[in-house]
Amino acid sequence: MSTDAFSLQTNYIEFKSASMTVPVLLLTHGDLSLLAQQLHEKLAQAPEFFKNSPIMLDLQKLSEAHQHVNIKDLLKLLSDHHLIPIGVRGGREQHIAESLSLNLPVFPAQPVSETVIKASTKKKTPTITTTTENKLIVQPVRSGQRVYATGDLIVLAPVSPGAEIMAEGNIHVYGCLRGRALAGVLGDVNSRIFCSDLRAELISIAGTYQLYDDLQQYPAQKPVHVSLENQKLIIKKI
Amino acid sequence: MARIIVVTSGKGGVGKTTTSAAVSMGLAKRGFKTAVIDFDVGLRNLDLIMGCERRVVYDLVNVINNEASLNQALIRDKRCDQLFILPASQTRDKDSLTIEGVGKILEELSKDFDYIICDSPAGIERGATLAMYFADDAFVVTNPEVSSVRDSDRMLGILSSKSRRAEKGEEPIKEFLLLSRYAPDRVKLGEMLSVDDVQEILSLHLLGVIPESKSVLNASNSGVPVILDEQSDAGQAYMDIVARYLGEEKPHRFIEEEKKSLFNKLFGGK
Numbered sequence: 001m002s003t004d005a006f007s008l009q010t011n012y013i014e015f016k017s018a019s020m021t022v023p024v025l026l027l028t029h030g031d032l033s034l035l036a037q038q039l040h041e042k043l044a045q046a047p048e049f050f051k052n053s054p055i056m057l058d059l060q061k062l063s064e065a066h067q068h069v070n071i072k073d074l075l076k077l078l079s080d081h082h083l084i085p086i087g088v089r090g091g092r093e094q095h096i097a098e099s100l101s102l103n104l105p106v107f108p109a110q111p112v113s114e115t116v117i118k119a120s121t122k123k124k125t126p127t128i129t130t131t132t133e134n135k136l137i138v139q140p141v142r143s144g145q146r147v148y149a150t151g152d153l154i155v156l157a158p159v160s161p162g163a164e165i166m167a168e169g170n171i172h173v174y175g176c177l178r179g180r181a182l183a184g185v186l187g188d189v190n191s192r193i194f195c196s197d198l199r200a201e202l203i204s205i206a207g208t209y210q211l212y213d214d215l216q217q218y219p220a221q222k223p224v225h226v227s228l229e230n231q232k233l234i235i236k237k238i
Numbered sequence: 239m240a241r242i243i244v245v246t247s248g249k250g251g252v253g254k255t256t257t258s259a260a261v262s263m264g265l266a267k268r269g270f271k272t273a274v275i276d277f278d279v280g281l282r283n284l285d286l287i288m289g290c291e292r293r294v295v296y297d298l299v300n301v302i303n304n305e306a307s308l309n310q311a312l313i314r315d316k317r318c319d320q321l322f323i324l325p326a327s328q329t330r331d332k333d334s335l336t337i338e339g340v341g342k343i344l345e346e347l348s349k350d351f352d353y354i355i356c357d358s359p360a361g362i363e364r365g366a367t368l369a370m371y372f373a374d375d376a377f378v379v380t381n382p383e384v385s386s387v388r389d390s391d392r393m394l395g396i397l398s399s400k401s402r403r404a405e406k407g408e409e410p411i412k413e414f415l416l417l418s419r420y421a422p423d424r425v426k427l428g429e430m431l432s433v434d435d436v437q438e439i440l441s442l443h444l445l446g447v448i449p450e451s452k453s454v455l456n457a458s459n460s461g462v463p464v465i466l467d468e469q470s471d472a473g474q475a476y477m478d479i480v481a482r483y484l485g486e487e488k489p490h491r492f493i494e495e496e497k498k499s500l501f502n503k504l505f506g507g508k
Contacts, residue, residue, distance in 0.1 A: 139410075140441055142395030143388055158441055160391045176438070 022086065023050075025078075026058045030066030032073055036080075043081055055083045060090025060109040071098040132168060141165060141179065161201060170194065180204075184228075193226040194238070208233055240273075240348040243355050244373035244411075246397075248389030250360030252381045253418040256454055257476075258357035259287040260465040261377065264480035266321035267465075270352035273312065275343075276326035277369035278359035279334060285325045288315065289461025299327040302339030308346055317466065322351075332365040344372050362396055372402050375412045375483075378442065381419045382431040387439055390415075394440065414445040416479065421450040422495040433493055446479035448472055449492040 029035060043050050057074060071088065078085050088099045090109030099106050135149035136156070143162030147153065153167035156174050163179035165171060169191050171183045176197040184191030184206040193203055199220050201212050205228040215235070218224060223238040245258045255278075262274035276284035279299060285291040290313050296306035301324070308324075315321035324343075327334065347354050358369035370376060376397050380390040397411050398404055404411075417436060424430040433447060448454075453470030457463065465480070467473040471492060478488045 139398060140394075142398070143391035145395040145399065158439070160395075160439060162388060162392065163395070178439070 022054050022056050024056045024058045024089075025083075026061055027069075027074075028061045028063070028066075030062060030069035032069070032077060035074075036077055039077065039081055051082050053083055054086045056107070057085055057088045058090050058109075059088065059092070059095055062091075067092055067094075071095055071102060071104065075102065075104075134169070135167075137165075140175070143179075159200075167191070182209075183226075189228050191228075194223075195226070196223045197221050198224050198226075198235070203233065205233060240344075240351040240354045241375060242344060242348070242373050243353060243375045243377060244358055244370040244397075245355060245377045245379060246358040246366060246370055246393055247360065247379040247386070248362060248366075248393040249381070249386045252379050252386055253416075253448065253454070254360070254379050255283050255287050255357055256458060256464060257377060257379050257416060257418065257448075258284060258355050259463040260473075260476040261480060261483075262321060262353070262355045263315070263318060263463040264465045264476055265353050265355075265484075266315070266318045268480065268484070269320060271320050271322075271350065272353045272355065273322045273324060273347050273351050274355040274357060275324040275369075276357050277335070277365050278357065279326045279365060280328065280331045281359065282326040282328040284357050285313075285323065286461060287458050288323050288463065290315070290323055290325075291461070294325045297325045297327040298343070299330045299334045301343055302334065302336060308343060332359070332363065335364060335368050337368060337371065340368050341372060362392065366393075367396065367400060370397055370401055370411075373397075373411050374403075375414065377414050377416050377445065378440075379416045379418055380436060380440070382417060382425065382433075382436055384431065387431065387436055391440060394442070413442055414483070415440060415442040416445050416448065418448040419450045420447045420492060422493065426495060444490070445482055446475055447490060447492045448475040448479075 027035065055078060075085055085104060087105040087107050088095060089107035091099065096106050132151035133149065134151040134154065135147065136154045137147055138156045140157040141147055141155060141159045141163040143160045146164045147166065149167040149169070151167070152169040152172070153165055154172045155165060158175035159165055159173055159177045159179040161178040165179065166182045166185050168184065168186045168188065170193070171181050172194045173181065174196050177195045177200045179200065180202040181193055181200055182204040183193050187206050189206045191205055193205065197220055198215060198218060200215065202209055203215070203226055205226065208228055208231055210233050218235050224235050225238055226233055226235050245254050245261070247254050258274055262272050266272040274284065275298060276282060285294055293313050296311035300306040301308055301311050312322040312324055315323065344354060356369040356373065359365040378390050378394060380386050394413060397413060401411055403409065417433060421430060425432045433444065437444060449471045451470060451472040453467050454464050454472050457467055464470060464472050465476040475492055478491065481488050
């Protein structure tokens with residue numbers, strides 16, 4: 001009975017797996033005063049970023065001649081510079097033993113992809129993993145103008161003859177479309193063109209195009225959407 | 239600070255210089271100190287329309303090259319002492335114009351003028367782009383036919399992307415449509431685009447319609463801005479345009495075909 005009640009209780013702890021980016025301090029020399037001086041210089045470049053930052057000590061590039069360095073001294077060096085060590089990786093046996101005795105986790109050696117300062121500059125500017133960006137146009141797109149969107153393109157104004165609007169994604173035109181409209185220019189066959197008044201010189205999805213003459217059978221001033229099916233442009237009323 | 243107006247069109251022969259002359263005279267007549275600059279270096283025309291071709295000593299390029307001062311080059315109009323003309327050079331070409339030189343002249347003029355009208359040459363090359371670069375307002379002169387509308391549309395694109403205001407990210411140039419050489423009877427016959435047709439493509443604020451009129455050619459030939467011919471329909475259209483530009487409410491005229499009275503039919507007055 002009591003065990004049943006216990007099992008119905010909500011779990012207050014849960015083990016989850018998470019991965020995060022942590023700066024790694026890669027050492028190639030064992031002289032503490034030299035390390036201190038260089039660390040000071042590096043940190044001066046981005047003091048706020050590194051203040052109380054967690055840091056991983058990486059000893060895999062430490063050559064035979066510099067193996068004498070001990071973890072305790074290194075930890076002192078880090079705390080002097082307001083860095084909080086969260087572990088050691090790539091060390092020799094004596095380093096692993098010393099780390100464990102200091103309650104410092106030990107990680108296996110891994111290739112280092114980027115330098116710490118590079119990581120810091122990346123952090124300061126917000127990192128956007130995707131490069132697609134939608135674009136909203138409220139002014140008329142005039143003859144001779146070209147508009148390009150890496151994501152979807154939304155136009156709330158007319159597109160004049162001789163203008164060219166292009167998007168890697170979908171195109172929406174809530175005005176009269178008289179110019180050229182090219183959706184999915186990088187080859188996305190699922191992109192579409194939505195248009196409230198289709199009088200375009202040319203429409204294209206992922207390279208498949210139709211000219212005005214082929215479009216004339218569709219009534220103007222009626223909202224339509226254009227999609228690509230079996231390498232043919234299909235125009236349907238909305 | 240002066241307000242800088244560019245009169246532009248892209249296409250040639252639509253009435254840019256006629257409009258520049260009429261609008262500058264109209265503003266000056268209302269008491270605003272106005273300068274009108276001819277940017278059509280090599281094809282100087284404004285001085286003819288303004289009737290001051292015999293008084294040109296120095297020109298725009300002389301001022302840019304520091305060969306003359308601005309005061310030496312400016313010609314005061316004989317009919318209106320608030321109006322000054324800065325003619326173009328006939329012996330040079332448009333490469334003589336520099337952005338720094340034009341900027342300096344406009345800055346200097348801005349100090350004590352109310353309005354500066356820049357009469358743009360046709361095309362979208364150097365002269366035209368420099369004429370519009372520093373503008374605050376743009377008068378886009380368009381004829382009711384497809385090629386003129388297309389060229390105006392192109393010009394509007396350039397206005398919104400290559401002007402100083404656009405480059406500095408300031409409030410964009412205010413664009414106004416002036417539909418010139420409009421003939422309602424020909425619109426009715428389907429030979430000409432209507433105001434609505436043009437508006438549909440350009441979607442621009444209509445400042446006025448200037449009817450096709452003999453008075454324009456007569457005025458140009460005699461060197462009198464057509465706005466001074468107060469009896470003529472074109473003159474009145476420009477007066478309305480100036481009034482609307484200054485914020486007055488005026489109903490649009492000359493869009494509908496005028497019903498001819500028996501008197502007019504008999505004596506053919508137009």
